[in-house]
Amino acid sequence: MEVVSRAPGKIILSGEHAVVHGSAAVAAAIDLYTYVSLTFPPPPHSPDTLILHLKDIELEISWPVNRLKEALSSMVNATASSPTSCSAETIKIITTLVLEEHTILESKTEIAAAVVVFLWLYTSIQGNKPARVVVSSELPLGSGLGSSAAYCVSMSGALLASSGSLHLDFNSEDWLSLGEKQQKLANEWAFEGEKIIHGNPSGIDNTVSTLGMSCFIVYTGNLIKLQLGAMTCIKPNMPLKMLITNTKVGRDTKALIARVSERRNRHPDTMKSVFAAVDYISNELASTIQSSSSNDLAVVEKEKKVEELMEMNQGLLQCMGVSHASIETVISTTHKYKLSSKLTGAGGGGCVITLLPALLSASVVDAVTAELEQCGFQSYIAGIGGKGLEIRFGGVHDIFSI
Ligand SMILES: Nc1ncnc2c1ncn2[C@@H]1O[C@H](COP(=O)(O)OP(=O)(O)OP(=O)(O)O)[C@@H](O)[C@H]1O
Ligand SMILES: C[C@@](O)(CCO)CC(=O)[O-]
Numbered sequence: 588m589e590v591v592s593r594a595p596g597k598i599i600l601s602g603e604h605a606v607v608h609g610s611a612a613v614a615a616a617i618d619l620y621t622y623v624s625l626t627f628p629p630p631p632h633s634p635d636t637l638i639l640h641l642k643d644i645e646l647e648i649s650w651p652v653n654r655l656k657e658a659l660s661s662m663v664n665a666t667a668s669s670p671t672s673c674s675a676e677t678i679k680i681i682t683t684l685v686l687e688e689h690t691i692l693e694s695k696t697e698i699a700a701a702v703v704v705f706l707w708l709y710t711s712i713q714g715n716k717p718a719r720v721v722v723s724s725e726l727p728l729g730s731g732l733g734s735s736a737a738y739c740v741s742m743s744g745a746l747l748a749s750s751g752s753l754h755l756d757f758n759s760e761d762w763l764s765l766g767e768k769q770q771k772l773a774n775e776w777a778f779e780g781e782k783i784i785h786g787n788p789s790g791i792d793n794t795v796s797t798l799g800m801s802c803f804i805v806y807t808g809n810l811i812k813l814q815l816g817a818m819t820c821i822k823p824n825m826p827l828k829m830l831i832t833n834t835k836v837g838r839d840t841k842a843l844i845a846r847v848s849e850r851r852n853r854h855p856d857t858m859k860s861v862f863a864a865v866d867y868i869s870n871e872l873a874s875t876i877q878s879s880s881s882n883d884l885a886v887v888e889k890e891k892k893v894e895e896l897m898e899m900n901q902g903l904l905q906c907m908g909v910s911h912a913s914i915e916t917v918i919s920t921t922h923k924y925k926l927s928s929k930l931t932g933a934g935g936g937g938c939v940i941t942l943l944p945a946l947l948s949a950s951v952v953d954a955v956t957a958e959l960e961q962c963g964f965q966s967y968i969a970g971i972g973g974k975g976l977e978i979r980f981g982g983v984h985d986i987f988s989i
């Protein structure tokens with residue numbers, strides 16, 4: 588049996604980092620996906636083995652299922668229907684298990700985290716069955732577009748679907764979307780995975796990736812740690828075209844979240860005001876993009892407001908300490924063309940979004956893109972509103988055969 592799942596990445600229009608501290612954030616899915624294929628049984632030459640092939644980083648690793656049983660059976664007592672957190676002690680044991688066979692990951696702790704997530708989700712949801720799991724993504728990894736969330740959501744989706752917990756029709760060959768309860772279960776498991784990669788996530792990325800939809804999501808972080816926050820869906824009443832520029836400067840979301848928390852601990856009152864200001868920005872942004880626009884002039888006015896709010900949010904992100912010289916270069920380059928930009932996701936490098944007003948000519952888009960590419964960056968126009976988590980039973984070989 589082969590189960591394939593896919594889940595999209597996201598952009599955050601406002602509120603990253605502050606959302607971890609209880610502020611509102613506005614985000615939407617984009618049409619770039621991570622795919623997971625899970626096959627039982629594994630190939631005949633590797634019986635009794637669990638194989639993980641991470642195509643994007645050209646890494647294939649495997650474990651005899653008996654070794655997994657021996658190392659983890661007393662630690663993993665979860666059932667597929669009850670998402671459970673991986674304790675710090677279990678993370679340690681799984682990390683040791685990963686490193687004992689694959690010493691190459693010792694110096695690549697960010698990749699080791701993805702493998703730990705896999706083993707935690709796999710053994711919690713599927714137990715110790717031999718299988719082959721392949722992951723392939725259209726998203727740039729570690730760049731602010733929510734690759735970690737898309738990985739966790741597509742992984743939990745494939746595992747839950749193959750375990751029968753999502754009650755899907757195994758004979759269907761179409762992409763199947765999920766009902767509310769099924770989405771909730773997959774999202775909660777994905778959040779447990781995201782905790783391993785992000786340390787202290789707000790849950791916005793996995794929620795957007797699970798739900799997708801053509802709307803934006805206003806997500807309010809839950810200050811009571813380790814719980815998903817509250818979410819409302821808003822329909823934009825204006826075109827919102829975004830240029831995404833990848834600075835290609837690598838960074839690690841977990842370290843950036845920790846950096847902001849340390850700054851908050853050093854300046855609690857000041858940072859409280861910064862997070863409160865971001866909360867106002869997200870709420871104003873949400874009401875602006877939702878408000879009705881009777882004509883082109885109204886759209887232009889709303890675009891000016893959105894641009895100003897993006898600029899203010901960027902200023903506050905800089906104040907949190909998560910901007911970067913490469914991000915500032917993108918901002919000043921787009922500013923020459925009278926366009927407004929801000930970082931998206933965790934910052935520290937990664938991706939920047941630029942609002943492309945509805946009446947902007949194609950020649951300006953070409954010129955700004957060319958100038959950004961001359962700086963060594965890569966730009967593309969995002970299709971906002973990717974579909975959320977979907978499952979299919981076989982038949983997507985083109986994605987995995989590369
Ligand atoms: N396709 C994939 N294959 C293997 N690991 C992946 C994949 N996608 C994501 N990951 C894991 O997620 C990590 C990147 O997550 P990180 O949170 O730092 O960045 P991001 O999610 O792309 O950006 P942001 O959190 O700012 O939106 C990688 O180092 C790896 O551990
Ligand atoms: C930086 C952050 O706010 C968004 C990362 O895409 C982290 C999170 O909310 O989990």
Ligand SMILES: [Mg+2]
Binds near residue numbers: 792840
């Ligand atoms: Mg992430």
